[in-house]
Structures are given as C-alpha cells and as structure tokens.
Amino acid sequence: DTGVSQDPRHKITKRGQNVTFRCDPISEHNRLYWYRQTLGQGPEFLTYFQNEAQLEKSRLLSDRFSAERPKGSFSTLEIQRTEQGDSAMYLCASSFERMNTEAFFGQGTRLTVV
Amino acid sequence: AQSVAQPEDQVNVAEGNPLTVKCTYSVSGNPYLFWYVQYPNRGLQFLLKYITGDNLVKGSYGFEAEFNKSQTSFHLKKPSALVSDSALYFCAVRAALISSGSARQLTFGSGTQLTVLP
Numbered sequence: 364d365t366g367v368s369q370d371p372r373h374k375i376t377k378r379g380q381n382v383t384f385r386c387d388p389i390s391e392h393n394r395l396y397w398y399r400q401t402l403g404q405g406p407e408f409l410t411y412f413q414n415e416a417q418l419e420k421s422r423l424l425s426d427r428f429s430a431e432r433p434k435g436s437f438s439t440l441e442i443q444r445t446e447q448g449d450s451a452m453y454l455c456a457s458s459f460e461r462m463n464t465e466a467f468f469g470q471g472t473r474l475t476v477v
Numbered sequence: 478a479q480s481v482a483q484p485e486d487q488v489n490v491a492e493g494n495p496l497t498v499k500c501t502y503s504v505s506g507n508p509y510l511f512w513y514v515q516y517p518n519r520g521l522q523f524l525l526k527y528i529t530g531d532n533l534v535k536g537s538y539g540f541e542a543e544f545n546k547s548q549t550s551f552h553l554k555k556p557s558a559l560v561s562d563s564a565l566y567f568c569a570v571r572a573a574l575i576s577s578g579s580a581r582q583l584t585f586g587s588g589t590q591l592t593v594l595p
C-alpha cells in the first residue's frame with residue numbers, strides 16, 4: 364500500500380494522559396499536514412512540514428500539542444495532558460511541493476478522551 | 478484569510494437524477510480549488526481540482542465541477558446520481574500565490590452530506 368498510513372486508527376485515553384500518533388506519508392511527498400476534524404465539521408488545519416521543517420502552526424495548536432518530522436519522513440503528533448475537548452479525528456495528509464497538487468489523506472486516528 | 482462556504486448541510490436526491498453540491502470561496506488572488514469525499518470513519522478521498530484553464534473540470538466517479546470566478550463558486554455536479562455516491566463532500570481552497578493574506582494549507586468548508594435515495 365503506497366498511500367498515507369496513520370497509526371493507531373483508534374485511541375481511547377483517560378483525561379490527563381499523553382498520547383502520540385504516527386503518520387507515514389507517501390514516500391516521494393515532501394509536504395506533510397496535520398488536521399483535526401470534529402463531528403459535523405470540516406478538517407481544521409493544525410500544522411505543516413516541508414521536509415523536516417515545521418513551517419506553519421495554527422492557533423489551534425496549543426502548547427500541549429507538539430509535532431515532529433525527523434529526517435523528513437514520518438511524523439508524530441503528541442498531545443500532552445489530554446482534555447475531553449481533544450476528542451476528534453486527527454488526519455494526516457501529504458503532497459508534492461507544488462501548490463497546485465492535491466493532498467492525499469490517511470484514514471485518520473480517532474481519539475476519545477474519557 | 479481564506480475561507481470556504483458550503484451553504485447546504487444536507488442534500489437529498491433521487492437515484493438517476495442530477496446532483497449539485499454548492500461551494501463558494503474567498504481567497505487572495507487566484508484560487509486552487511478542490512473537492513474531496515469522505516465515507517464514514519474514513520479519511521478524505523480526492524475527487525477533482527481546478528488549477529487553471531477550462532472552467533469545467535472532470536474528476537473521479539463521473540463527478541465534475543464548474544469554476545465561476547465572478548461568483549467565486551466551484552459547485553460539484555454529477556449528471557446521474559448513484560446510491561453509492563451517498564457520503565460527506567468537502568470543498569477546499571488554497572491561494573495560487575502565497576502572500577501575506579494567504580496560507581499554504583488547504584482550507585475546508587464544513588461539508589455537505591449527500592444522500593441519494595433509491
């Protein structure tokens with residue numbers, strides 16, 4: 364499978380715990396995006412990488428959130444001290460560098476904070 | 478800032494009838510426009526895009542979309558709907574050129590749930 368892969372698909376955690384999600388982009392794509400999607404809403408941008416550089420972060424990305432993309436390959440998104448409001452689908456996408464190319468999305472990680 | 482509006486939360490259409498899902502956008506300069514479809518508990522699948530050229534864009538599964546610059550719209554259409562087209566549809570925009578008022582990422586609308594009735 365050469366698409367975008369996300370792990371885990373589902374995560375249930377207790378409030379206050381830390382969680383980490385992984386995204387493996389399509390191998391030749393140098394851009395990687397993280398989005399958050401809550402029920403009934405469209406995806407909301409969190410952050411984006413070009414290669415290993417994190418070039419943009421949304422105001423939605425509080426200091427409890429951190430994302431990395433070491434070596435410009437896979438990426439991780441960590442949420443510290445989870446809150447019930449963090450419950451959502453976290454989507455990863457990747458694309459080529461050109462602005463006119465579409466982004467390809469993974470199947471997402473559904474986080475439930477109890 | 479860039480934004481997308483999908484004015485209809487829900488669209489119902491009978492199988493075999495034409496369908497339209499509406500989208501309007503706001504962006505600095507020329508837009509790149511995209512449609513994605515999402516099935517339950519799945520990620521988004523790319524349907525089609527407008528970059529430049531012909532205002533009528535054809536995409537996957539018989540879908541097409543018409544770009545109208547004066548109305549800042551990019552409505553999704555299909556001549557004959559199938560029950561299997563039932564899903565959540567998202568329109569997205571990105572500025573063609575990066576400037577102080579634009580962003581590199583895609584900005585999505587809130588989605589339109591399409592239900593095709595047998």
